Amino acid sequence: MSNTIVLPTQRAGEPGDSRAVSTGFPVPRRFRPDIQGLRTIAIVTVALYHAGVPFLAGGYIGVDVFFVISGFLITRQLVAEAAANGRVSLVRFYAARFRRLLPPAAVVVAASVVVAHYVLPYQQMKSLMTDVRYAAFYGVNYHFAHEGVRYQNASEPPSAIQHFWSLAVEEQFYAVWPVLILLCCLLGRHRLRYRLVISAIAAITVATLAYSVAISAGQAPLAYFSLQTRAWELGFGALVALTADQWARLSSGICQILGWVGLGAVLAAAVLYDEHTVYPGVAAVVPVAGAAMLIGAGMLRHDRTPETFLLERPSMQYAGKVSYAWYLWHWPMLILLPAWVGHPLSVWEQVEIVCLAFWFAVLTYFLEDAARRARRTAFGWIWAGALLSTFVALCSVVGTFTLPSLTTSGVARTALALNAPDVTAVQAALVRSIPIEKLPRNLTPPLAEAPQDAPPGWRTCGFADLNQTEIRPCIAGDASADKVAVVLGDSHAHQWMTALDQEAKRTGWKLVEITKGACPIANVQFFQNDLKREYRECDVFRRWAAAEVARLQPDLVIASQSNIAPWDNITDEEWARRSVAALVELAGSTASIAYIGDTPTFLTDPVTCLQRNLNEAQRCLVPRADAFGHFPDRYFVIADAMRRAGIGFIDSLPFFCTPQLCPSAVDNMAVYRDQGHITDTYATWLAPMLEPIFLGVPQ
Incomplete structure (x- = not known):
């Protein structure tokens, strides 16, 4: 190899003057x-x-x-x-x-x-x-x-x-x-x-x-x-x-x-x-x-x-x-x-x-x-x-x-406490919130904080993130209780943890959380958009979670999941069948199984809508028929399949929608923290509605 560098002139293709430098390789400098x-x-x-x-x-x-x-x-x-x-x-x-x-x-x-x-x-x-x-x-x-x-x-x-x-x-x-x-x-x-x-x-x-x-x-x-x-x-x-x-x-x-x-x-x-x-x-x-x-x-x-x-x-x-x-x-x-x-x-x-x-x-x-x-x-x-x-x-x-303030001059409101699982009281709160135009000035959580209003313990225990295949289970409820319940599912199960914790303590249950983000209980394989590939971690986590349930031998399994996870690559009936099959497989490891119906997942973000319409909250009302976006019937197909399989089903839809509309704010509470999750504040208010889970859900 020559020890000479030839440095052509700047004009492409023309052999201009050059100079030799003892270095070892050519460095052309012409425009390309x-x-x-x-x-x-x-x-x-x-x-x-x-x-x-x-x-x-x-x-x-x-x-x-x-x-x-x-x-x-x-x-x-x-x-x-x-x-x-x-x-x-x-x-x-x-x-x-x-x-x-x-x-x-x-x-x-x-x-x-x-x-x-x-x-x-x-x-x-x-x-x-x-x-x-x-x-x-x-x-x-x-x-x-x-x-x-x-x-x-x-x-x-x-x-x-x-x-x-x-x-x-x-x-x-x-x-x-x-x-x-x-x-x-x-x-x-x-x-x-x-x-x-x-x-x-x-x-x-x-x-x-x-x-x-x-x-x-x-x-x-x-x-x-x-x-x-x-x-x-x-x-x-x-x-x-x-x-x-x-x-x-x-x-x-x-x-x-x-x-x-x-x-x-x-x-x-x-x-x-x-x-x-x-x-x-x-x-x-x-x-x-x-x-x-x-x-x-x-x-x-x-x-x-x-x-x-x-x-x-x-x-x-x-x-x-x-x-x-x-x-x-x-x-x-x-x-x-x-x-x-x-x-x-x-x-x-x-x-x-x-x-x-x-x-x-x-x-x-x-x-x-x-x-x-x-x-x-x-x-x-x-x-x-x-x-x-x-x-x-x-x-x-x-x-x-210097971001704009999200406070309004709306009248302060107070949510009436629920002392029992009374769906009539919840519906009354929804109905009286529908005509509200100006959001209450004491909205809780404030709209600026609503996206962060999730159950505590995110990514520390109980809830596995996308890349995790195991997680240290979180212990909640009455830690000294003899009766044990396991919470199983994805983030739509995790969002109920504060409410379940409250009811478990009141009724004398130990609660163990085993959940994973974007990983439904239904045994399906699907492409995960954020990871840009097939979601293999979910398959591994499901097997690990089933083994944990078998090891714990709980008295009760409480399950919930997003119905939107695999998007459009599966029919409603097949989704329901696989969801039921996954829970039936756990029957040998637990005495009872309860399933909480999915919460609404809208086509647009209700928090963003409220932030843009502080004084016109009615713009953020969503027809009940649109509560589950592109899958309007999946909730009801799953409910029917669970009941036919003898699995206790908690019908959560009346917690969020009247027969006609779904408000994004109820009394002084922001209901949602993003397009598909409810705030911890609203879930905690609904805690008494989950009491039947621990007392025995009618099948």
Whole structure:
């Protein structure tokens, strides 16, 4: 291998002056129009995927293409500097990153926050402020990874700046990569050692790819958002830059083949992948390798290549030039504009939003270009970047404390205590709450706190989160009692724990909770949207829970579940049959079984509705026929199946709805904490209605 670097001039394809530096590998510096076109493919696939275009169900691979491009360009830049100077200037490198990336990002974040202030409900706006603080210092990817494995966040809509996770991954990569190159310079006596660098980068690439494959199936949020599972994608681009000499020696024919194959791999992944694809993992190798081949094949100039026919067209070049700003704008516009108009948008309307975002990107590019040309020292840009990030973070803190008040001037009300299981008294409370327009000023919990009004002990014991397959059972009720009851099911069983605890203490029962988020008792397998794969943990947990029940030999099993968990891949009758079968299997381990009917799960979030209609609460009344969304009959099918199987059934629907309507606030109580769960306050008020469970439910 030659110890000479050839540095061509900036004009593509022209053999200008060059200089020899004893380093070990070539670092071409010409402009690459094919990469600009590849940027266009990446942003278009991502944006149209986010818009819901059906034939691009795998369009999320565009982010992976961006990673490969970034790995290639940044490594080429660092290696060129090290080859020319024998060192890498970290100050100059980070200043260049801040100069290019921060101004457009700050503008988009600021605009998103301002618009969100007017169109998003309180809780979403509060969450957005938290996201902004993490995004300001490029740590938002790990924030989303953490939030993604928490079941209580499963029903929340995506953040308006969720797409900043990929920018955070790149910035974290930029924090490490130049230091690695610099260390190699120092070890090489101020001259870059090719073998050392390529060995280190290859090792990092292989290790992070292996880690990505290992955890993609089991820890989807972390695998999707983290640097340690994405670094290999940037590593692929880096390795192409480091092997430029080898790519340049390939024949024109081989380059043509590799170029077309690479382009085909990227497009095929965008079309053939979907939400069920375990990602990134092994599946990501296809678009990543495709992008790497396409970049490598472009090391030589030749005719009749993908670059000539597609990537180098003027439209592709211009779109690629503004791709960064386009990426920044498209996602918040897709999130905030539907909130502004008040209803979901069609696919074509969302495509129009993506096109509108392009023109915002064109305008923003002028800011990006002006910042790039601004005369400021490297240290000046670093200070400016640090101050800008700090300013954005501080603004998000201030924004959190200046959110609009959710209090009203409505008349204070008092809920009448239930002293017995009297459904007539509950119905009377529902009926007198229906005409209320202004929410009572003493609403409990306050709407700002309603989403957090869940039973205590979340994630500590009794209730298993998405990734957990076992949990330490929680002991409630009368711990010294001889009679033992086990609470079994998902979060819709867990939401009754405070009420069950109260009644168990009063009637002399020990209560043991064994529940798991999004894991119904019905023995069904289904795709878990938050984990982006089949929910295998639920199957394992069910077996473990059954073994625990057999070990405890309780006097009573109390079960409940969401009827919406597997969405639309099972009929009502089959769902009921499997639910009954799961409980019948426990009959040998317990003397009695009771089943609490599911609570309403609406198509829209009642808390959000109340937050938007403090003085027009009647807008949040839901017809009883719509209480269970797309499954209006499942509740009644299950009730009939349970009774026929001899399982005691608690009819909970009258606790929430009159024969006509379901209010979201009853007397001075907020009923729901999200789209499908009730507040702990309301559940506690209903506690006497659960007394029959411990006294013997009529079958």
